[in-house]
Amino acid sequence: MTSVLLIAERDVLGEISQSTLQLISAANELDDPQLTVAIAGSAPESATSLAIGKLVTLPAISDDEVGIYDQITADVAALVTSTNPDIVILSKSDFGTVVGSRVAFRLDLALASDCIAISNSGGMVNVTRPVYGGSALAEFEFASSPAVVTLRPGAYEPNVDAGSPSIEAFESVVAVNKAASVTGTVAQASEGVRLEDASFVISGGRGLGGAEPFSVLADLANALGGAVGASRAACDAGWIDHSHQVGLTGKSVSPDVYMAVGISGASQHMAGCSSSRVIVAINKDGDSNIFKEARFGVVGDWEKVLPSFLATVRELRA
Amino acid sequence: MTVRIVVLAKQVPDPETPPSQFKIDESTNKVIPPNGVPPVVNGFDLNAVEAAMRIRDSGADVEITVLSAGSHFVMDAMKKPLAMGADRLVLVDDTGLDEIDSAATVKVLAAAIKKDGPYDLVLGGRQASDWDQAHVTLGLAEILELPLVSLVQKLELKNDSVLLQRVIPDGYQEITAPIPSVITITNEIGEPRYPNLRGIMQASRKKPEFFSLADLGLSLSDLTPKLVLKKLYVPESNKQVELIVGEDEADSGKKLALRLREEKLI
Ligand SMILES: Cc1cc2nc3c(=O)[nH]c(=O)nc-3n(C[C@H](O)[C@H](O)[C@H](O)COP(=O)(O)OP(=O)(O)OC[C@H]3O[C@@H](n4cnc5c(N)ncnc54)[C@H](O)[C@@H]3O)c2cc1C
Ligand SMILES: Nc1ncnc2c1ncn2[C@@H]1O[C@H](COP(=O)(O)O)[C@@H](O)[C@H]1O
Numbered sequence: 001m002t003s004v005l006l007i008a009e010r011d012v013l014g015e016i017s018q019s020t021l022q023l024i025s026a027a028n029e030l031d032d033p034q035l036t037v038a039i040a041g042s043a044p045e046s047a048t049s050l051a052i053g054k055l056v057t058l059p060a061i062s063d064d065e066v067g068i069y070d071q072i073t074a075d076v077a078a079l080v081t082s083t084n085p086d087i088v089i090l091s092k093s094d095f096g097t098v099v100g101s102r103v104a105f106r107l108d109l110a111l112a113s114d115c116i117a118i119s120n121s122g123g124m125v126n127v128t129r130p131v132y133g134g135s136a137l138a139e140f141e142f143a144s145s146p147a148v149v150t151l152r153p154g155a156y157e158p159n160v161d162a163g164s165p166s167i168e169a170f171e172s173v174v175a176v177n178k179a180a181s182v183t184g185t186v187a188q189a190s191e192g193v194r195l196e197d198a199s200f201v202i203s204g205g206r207g208l209g210g211a212e213p214f215s216v217l218a219d220l221a222n223a224l225g226g227a228v229g230a231s232r233a234a235c236d237a238g239w240i241d242h243s244h245q246v247g248l249t250g251k252s253v254s255p256d257v258y259m260a261v262g263i264s265g266a267s268q269h270m271a272g273c274s275s276s277r278v279i280v281a282i283n284k285d286g287d288s289n290i291f292k293e294a295r296f297g298v299v300g301d302w303e304k305v306l307p308s309f310l311a312t313v314r315e316l317r318a
Numbered sequence: 319m320t321v322r323i324v325v326l327a328k329q330v331p332d333p334e335t336p337p338s339q340f341k342i343d344e345s346t347n348k349v350i351p352p353n354g355v356p357p358v359v360n361g362f363d364l365n366a367v368e369a370a371m372r373i374r375d376s377g378a379d380v381e382i383t384v385l386s387a388g389s390h391f392v393m394d395a396m397k398k399p400l401a402m403g404a405d406r407l408v409l410v411d412d413t414g415l416d417e418i419d420s421a422a423t424v425k426v427l428a429a430a431i432k433k434d435g436p437y438d439l440v441l442g443g444r445q446a447s448d449w450d451q452a453h454v455t456l457g458l459a460e461i462l463e464l465p466l467v468s469l470v471q472k473l474e475l476k477n478d479s480v481l482l483q484r485v486i487p488d489g490y491q492e493i494t495a496p497i498p499s500v501i502t503i504t505n506e507i508g509e510p511r512y513p514n515l516r517g518i519m520q521a522s523r524k525k526p527e528f529f530s531l532a533d534l535g536l537s538l539s540d541l542t543p544k545l546v547l548k549k550l551y552v553p554e555s556n557k558q559v560e561l562i563v564g565e566d567e568a569d570s571g572k573k574l575a576l577r578l579r580e581e582k583l584i
Contacts, residue, residue: 105457110544139549179465180495304567312575
């Protein structure tokens with residue numbers, strides 16, 4: 001038997017996030033798994049019907065805690081200490097990275113972040129994670145237990161089974177001295193479909209040469225009900241806000257179609273989009289790495305290729 | 319009063335190494351250093367040096383120490399933060415550090431900080447581009463029992479605290495943290511400055527200060543990994559691209575749309 005504690009996150013509506021449902025799929029591949037999901041705040045409807053053994057509610061995360069996560073770190077650490085699971089899994093999100101790392105170091109547990117596969121046999125837990133920006137894969141074995149793992153979004157399909165877990169509230173016992181405080185939040189609201197949820201994503205890179213061309217990408221995204229992404233080079237140049245960055249240190253997306261325009265396909269960029277169903281590349285350099293990752297491609301100048309592509313899309317959808 | 323800042327900086331293989339030159343020796347599970355591509359200071363760590371320099375630019379009296387744990391240090395690379403304006407370079411140098419995991423790295427850095435400190439601010443990068451773990455700086459905050467703020471794109475000293483902007487997926491948060499705190503810096507802070515001639519001259523005269531593990535009261539037996547590397551390899555890609563070729567580039571664009579339609583993708 002493998003006891004697994006999953007730390008849930010919520011989507012914008014407060015329901016269980018897709019990335020949490022992916023954690024359940026990953027855990028289900030372990031040896032005779034017994035799943036407990038912990039969620040901060042009162043259980044949303046979608047949590048009470050998860051196909052798991054037990055649901056534990058933790059004290060809610062207050063707004064001025066987000067980003068610092070002192071209280072939730074203390075609560076998760078206390079829960080891990082009292083239930084002593086074999087494996088603790090979180091998403092490799094902002095929340096999962098901070099809380100997973102802090103809990104692991106606080107309790108002196110081994111930690112592997114941004115994993116794409118997890119398995120166990122004979123009491124040993126193994127994980128696979130991309131390293132060197134994705135140029136290599138590394139397989140690790142945990143030499144101690146509990147193992148703390150963060151999982152890359154998109155590495156597993158979301159679990160959609162229904163169940164009826166027992167529900168328990170975990171009382172926060174650890175007092176927290178608020179060390180730092182959040183005094184405000186500035187939202188860089190983007191219109192339309194969220195990048196992470198879009199089924200069509202068109203991303204631009206350094207090859208676009210400036211901020212202006214991103215409006216052509218936005219036209220295409222609008223025509224197809226999709227969202228605009230970018231490479232880090234385009235964001236660092238200030239052509240588009242960093243909230244659009246796709247990649248290892250940006251957002252992870254897995255749309256049906258990911259279109260990369262003027263992007264060379266560095267492994268760190270691909271890390272954020274390689275679980276897309278189909279990758280389409282437009283790049284003037286036929287030797288660039290993106291053509292090793294793409295399913296369809298045009299070797300050419302985006303300034304000539306994209307307008308006729310957009311016009312044809314509009315005709316097809318008219 | 320002098321504000322003492324320590325910046326954690328790791329020497330890593332140049333992440334811009336072309337994929338064709340990226341090779342692994344599968345018998346030792348190690349990356350084979352590519353010929354003629356020297357290692358560099360991890361990019362986000364240079365962003366952290368830049369963050370420290372901006373505190374100095376704001377008029378504060380700061381001393382900037384760069385701290386690194388590793389081995390086979392290449393001074394041309396490691397002295398770049400000095401050339402940017404940092405004051406000291408402290409190296410924990412031991413070939414045994416090649417084999418350690420991040421839990422052990424945190425132990426070594428924490429011991430060095432305790433010995434060389436106290437510091438008012440501990441700045442690190444958001445992640446190192448070799449193992450891409452993003453947890454050494456976070457773990458250090460836990461072990462040093464200091465407040466932690468990650469993914470900072472702007473910082474400013476104000477009296478006894480530091481005002482921060484922390485990047486979140488759709489914007490940023492404004493945070494006030496006490497001194498001392500541990501802070502991870504992200505590239506959104508902006509490009510690290512180019513060393514000027516004066517900086518390069520000064521850096522060439524500065525000598526790094528070395529610590530051995532024994533100086534820190536540690537031995538390799540304290541540093542056995544909790545996470546054991548079993549296998550390191552370059553994944554095979556069997557993807558085949560279908561290139562769409564029209565009469566000219568505009569025609570290719572049109573044909574691409576038609577092809578995607580045929581596949582019911584758009
Ligand atoms: C630790 C770490 C984390 C990173 N995280 C990320 C991340 O999250 N996301 C990310 O994107 N990057 C990330 N990077 C950076 C990454 O390594 C690359 O530097 C970056 O992705 C390059 O962006 P690019 O493809 O837009 O630019 P380039 O590599 O410069 O490519 C530009 C491309 O545009 C093409 N082009 C030029 N003109 C035209 C034209 N007129 N028409 C068509 N094509 C044209 C060129 O042929 C070229 O292939 C990270 C790096 C490190 C070290
Ligand atoms: N060996 C090291 N020496 C100094 N700083 C390090 C070392 N390893 C990691 N760091 C710091 O911790 C950050 C995160 O590293 P990592 O958790 O390895 O991704 C880096 O950006 C550095 O600032």
